[in-house]
Amino acid sequence: MNSFVVWYESTLPDMLGGQAPWAVILLFALITQLGDVWFLFLLSGVLYVGGEYVPYVGIERRRGMFIIALVLTYVALIGVLKGVLLLPRPPGATEPPPLRWIPSIFANLFIIITTAKGPGFPSGHALGATMVWGGLALVIGHGSYRVRFGITGVVVTLVSLSRLVLGVHYFVDVLAGIIFGIVVLGILNWLAENGTHPERVLLTAVVIGSLGLFVNLTFESVAAIGGAVGGWIVWQNVAEAIPDHPSTEREAITALFVGMIASGIFGVVYIFNGPYLFTFLSTATAVGTAIGAPVIGKRLS
Template sequence: METITLTSMFWNGRSLGITEMLQAYREGPIVVFFALTTQLADVWFIFLLGGTLYVAGEEMPRLGIDRRRGLFVLALALTYVALIGVLKNIFVLPRPPGAAEPPEIAWIPSVIEPIFHSTATAYGPGFPSGHALGSTMVWGGLALVLNWGSYRTRLSIAGAVVALVSFSRLALGVHYLVDIVVGAAIGVVVLWVLYRLADNGVDPGRVLLVAVVIGVVGLLLGVTFDSVTAVGGAVGGWLVWRGIADSTPAHPTNRQEVVTGFLVLGVTAAVFGVIYALEPPLVVTFVGAATAAGGAVGAPLLGERIV
């Protein structure tokens, strides 16, 4: 007879009953709502968020900051992608049963059904929660570097976003409660370390270097599409920043420069999209990810030079 220990109970039944209880409500508009809110910490969204702050700089209405702090947020996103790959490959713990099965909602148009299914499901290892980790790092990083409102107000909003995203993962049935708690806890620790390492967010190059190191560790654990993409993006961003850090203006000189920078950022986003859609050979994946991340980091300077 198999001996049941506290350790095996923790690793094999991490929900504490919460995920199972919420599955009774996994239908209709509620699922659609949580499938949308979980996007607040999806990779595409946090990259868009960090990239927008970085390119727009102080031209960003109400939320404008100097570009080095904006790049700090973007670097947090790159670090998160590399870090979650390492953690999941170390623990390799399963998701709740049915996490990869999309809920059937008859009134969703067939055209957008594949998109909905991809947002409401999840595959691969489940511990710790990447969305909890990523939302804590990126939204917490935003709270630390923005000048809008009071420090307490910014932290409260960031905490609310993290809580909403984390609950959405439970409601969608793709994570256990322990996955969420541990992911958020790791996010708090990593964010605090990186914020101090980056001199309160004004030296993003150090965070980019950390992303490279973590990406290399992920590559050593397993050469996969995800690990190659993570290390490629980190290397590309770090190398480009090393070359242009002193040349990149901390503040935009005019809005035309910002608009041009956004066009460059859009091209890099398209490159990332093609890579994830096609999953090309690993060498092409590495070069493409490095080019895309490097282009995103170079977008403000390219915008200035083009104008």
């Protein structure tokens, strides 16, 4: 085990982390958000709620629910993997780069998005980007497969590179995250029959999240099980009442507004780690509200 850790820590001998110019670090700090939990949840929520009213990438709500389920499964899975493997991050991963050009009001946020703590293997951003963006490429009906998976490949590559530039992962971390992501996405897509049975993926997230509580009780594992349970319960009760697409533009806008509020709650809770009970209830409420947004939007409109 010790020899493996030595090999693991030598796979990227600080060739990128901390060496890039400040402007490059700032750029990749923004790019890395494309694989962050808050953005993936927001993206999947907008696609789910907006349906065909989302320009160019509109999909049926059932397949949008599949993408949300992928996000929840990713959050649950990464907690279990890191909790079992417990492999370290590169030295300096918890130290932010110099705060140049950053207004003081955004200083804390910048530190959060450019640093990382806890186990590093595999990369959660690489895993999440591969699963979610790859899932989108599978279910979106616009454009050719080559174009859709080409865009996915670019996004996953940039997100993975951003983790190296920021110095919070080794190369083997992001490589493993991509490989795990491809394998898991393939299994979940088969299980959900190309996204048409998202409830199966939601249940998978509940099972993995429950396992995570026993493997390693952390904020991430509690957030994962909270979101998965809240999402699964609400979907079981409202799935039949949710049309594949909004019936009017007003309904879509109203539902999107509700979904944006839910996504904001989820993002705030995930960024600012709170007590476990609060985290469980908040993520369950946020995800449940996002999934019920089409019904709420229909009634309000």
